[in-house]
Amino acid sequence: MPDNPSLSNKSEKNLLLTITMLGSFFTPFMGASVNVALPIISKEFTMDAVSMSWITTGFILSAAVFLVPFGKIADIFGRKKIFILGITIFTIASFFCAIAINGEMLIASRLLQGAGSAMVFGTSMAIVISAFQPNERGKIIGMNVSAVYLGLTIAPVLGGMLTETLGWRSLFYLIIPFGIFVVYSLTFIIKSEWAEAADETFDFIGSFFYMISISSLMYGFSHLPGTFTSILTIAGIAGLISFIIYEQKIKFPVLNISLFRKNRVFAFSNLAAFINYAATFAVAFVMSLYLQYAKGMSPKEAGAVLVAQPIVMTLTTLISGRLSDRYNPGILASIGMTIIIAGLIPLIFLNTETSLIYIIISLVILGLGFGLFSSPNTNAVMSSVEKKYLGIASATLGTMRLTGQMFSMGIATLAVHAFIGKEIISKSNIHNFLNSLQIIFITFTILCIVGVFASLARGKQKINY
Structure with missing residues (x-):
């Protein structure tokens, strides 16, 4: 089995790109669609606000814990092997989520899902960059990141529709056939393997x-x-x-610290990613709660509003990936984070009377900023290291993303807890909930301001291969 190849067969290239995009699609799709279903899941299992948030945070915690180790394992033993194992675990865990009989079983299954997703996200970007030529990098990164946002785009609408018509368990059943397809294709059709650090020990x-x-x-x-x-x-x-x-x-460290000490672009690009996700991830979570509890919307209606942000993300990412091959990705990412600030500030002033147009415009601005940030920032990270470090670079960036997401959920949960405690959100405490939202969005705005400076501090991009 050949190691370190760039695929020459166009059909294999397209199939591999499709597979990695499916992996990039389904993890955020699952997260965003579950967010829409949280109130219904909470009601069925009688979960308070903090317990309910662990359906999301449990997944993120598990993924963050395993990303770096599995990224290194993939560099040593083969990225395709770990990707296949990850999809398999993710699919099995989805089945257990679907048949959960209580909140504890659902959270435990989400933890298992997170471990599987760590294997997928720690390898997918490294696989396609290894398999394609360097001059295709920005385009391929843009397509993979756009798949993430496409998952976010479809999730609120499809997730809300499935939750209302077939029940929230259908969200998890939906994953299973796609998981089987990916495992079959990688096992029996694509024979290449990528393990540039095979001479190292774990x-x-x-x-x-x-x-x-x-x-x-x-x-x-x-x-x-x-x-x-x-x-x-x-x-x-x-x-x-x-x-x-x-x-x-x-x-042979699991995480090469010299990448942070000696590689300014790698260090500050990862820091910018952490800050960006810490300041944005929980927006979908708290806005879903806001629209359903404060505005009285159904999951389907809330999803139709929330879809505005990922639609703009998806379209912007396709363009920004290509732009990052021509212009300094650090500057593009910094502009993107500045636009995010402009989208967060209006959300500070949400109340029960806020118009839908006001909300949608804010979400569109956020989507534009995030789409302009993500692909260039990813290109900056992956282009700043040697090929043997692609797996760990992808895993490190993924860890920054998931750790940022976890901190984002932590900030949101802490603020909600401070204002309503462990009570279930209801009309009687909705004003306290709105006060917590104000604190959340002020905190996120401040984080993004710091993130702009971190993004600019990376300096001029240097391509390492």
Whole structure:
């Protein structure tokens, strides 16, 4: 089985691109469609606001914990093997989600889904960049990222429609046939494999330290305030510092710290990604709750409003990916984050009387900014490393994305908890909920302002291969 090939067969290239785009499509589709269904799931399983949020945050936590280790494993043992395993686990976990009998089983199944998605997201971008020529990079990245936003685009409408007509469990059943198709195609049709770091050994000790530390940090932060969760958060930070020190002393680290110390573009592009997702991910979650609880919409109606943002993201990403091959991706990404600020500020002033036009315009601006940020930023990261580091670069970027998403959900959950506690959101506490939204969007705006400077600090892009 050949290693490190760029595919020459056009049909295999197209099939591989289709497969990776399906992987890029279904994970965000699942997340966004489940967000729309959360109130109904919460009612069926009698879950409070904090427990309900763990249907989303449990998935993100699991994915973030496994991304870096599986990215390195993929570089060593083969990216296609890990991608296939990830899709298999994701599909099986979707089945368990569909047959969940209580909230605990659903959250546990979402944790398993997260582990599978870590294998997919830690390898998909690295696979297509390895398989295609360098001059096709921006286009391919743009298409894969647009698949992410297409999933986000379709999810609110299709998710809301399926939830109302067939029930929320149908969202998870929908994944299964596509998972089977992907596994079959990669196993029996595409024979190539990509493992540029096959001569290295896997860092088990570093991986263990990393997984424990990132779990403690993210779980602790998402459950603040509280003495125990504060201790977990501090322990997680201390653990990550120890992990960084340890990784610099071994020959084959699970995460090459020199990529951050010596590669300015890699370091600041990842930092910008973390800040961007921390400031934007929970928008869909809290806006779904706002539209259904404050505006009295059904899941289908809320989905029809929320779809405005990912539609614009999808269209913008296709263009921005190609632009990032011609212009400095750092500048494009910085402009994108500045536009995001312009979209977040109006959401600070939401109330029960806010018009739908006002909301949709804000979401469109957010979509434009995020679409302009994401593809160029991804291109900057993946173009800044050698081929042997593509898997870990993809996994690191994915970890920044998921850690940012987890922090975003943590900020949102913490704010909601501060205003309504563990009560179920209702008409009696809706004004407290709206006050929490104001704090959430002010925090997100401040984060994005910091993110613009982080994005600009990366300097001029240098292509490494």
